[in-house]
Amino acid sequence: MKKSTLAAAAALLALPVTATAQNAFASGTVTATAKI
Amino acid sequence: MVTVTKLADLDFGTIAPGSGATITPGTVPTGTGQSMGALKIDFNSGASVAGPTASGLSLSGAPDLPVTFSCGYSLTQTGALSGSATACSAVPNLTYTGTGASVTRYLQVGGSINAADTSNRVPGTYTANLQFTVTALN
Numbered sequence: 001m002k003k004s005t006l007a008a009a010a011a012l013l014a015l016p017v018t019a020t021a022q023n024a025f026a027s028g029t030v031t032a033t034a035k036i
Numbered sequence: 037m038v039t040v041t042k043l044a045d046l047d048f049g050t051i052a053p054g055s056g057a058t059i060t061p062g063t064v065p066t067g068t069g070q071s072m073g074a075l076k077i078d079f080n081s082g083a084s085v086a087g088p089t090a091s092g093l094s095l096s097g098a099p100d101l102p103v104t105f106s107c108g109y110s111l112t113q114t115g116a117l118s119g120s121a122t123a124c125s126a127v128p129n130l131t132y133t134g135t136g137a138s139v140t141r142y143l144q145v146g147g148s149i150n151a152a153d154t155s156n157r158v159p160g161t162y163t164a165n166l167q168f169t170v171t172a173l174n
Contacts, residue, residue, distance in 0.1 A: 024037050025038060025169060025170060026038045026039050027040055027170065028168055028170075029165050029166065029168070030042060030073035030145045031045040031046070031165055031166070032103065032145075032147065032163065033047045033048065033162070034093055035050045035160070035161045036053060036154055036159050036160060036162065
């Protein structure tokens with residue numbers, strides 16, 4: 001195997017595996033009213 | 037997963053100058069034109085709720101009308117609270133003990149206006165938008 005191929009494979013193995021969990025969110029708005 | 041649905045707005049009705057008004061979470065309001073605010077929250081994991089820090093209602097050209105907002109969770113839109121009412125800016129997290137199925141809680145929104153704050157006030161309709169953001173906790 002060529003050195004360059006080995007280097008590329010090694011670089012791939014070194015890549016960190018990142019899993020990102022997104023928090024689900026939702027919002028709601030209540031309108032408050034008072035008449036004076 | 038969380039979803040939030042607004043079911044009702046908070047309305048203190050018409051307040052005579054020199055009178056106060058209180059809408060208490062967990063208690064159905066009885067005054068004319070009064071209604072308690074309510075949000076329906078569906079969730080299938082623990083969730084945090086960020087409430088507003090508003091402390092008054094606004095009318096263009098007039099000083100704000102002070103209001104102490106209070107909130108509480110219930111199993112129904114207008115029923116008794118599960119726990120006690122708190123400031124809307126400090127509602128506790130929603131806990132989840134299920135195994136994945138969505139459950140529902142209702143956030144009731146009330147408040148109190150002091151009689152002293154309605155005297156000598158510019159007449160009109162004072163309003164505020166109270167935004168609540170619910171975030172699922174992984």
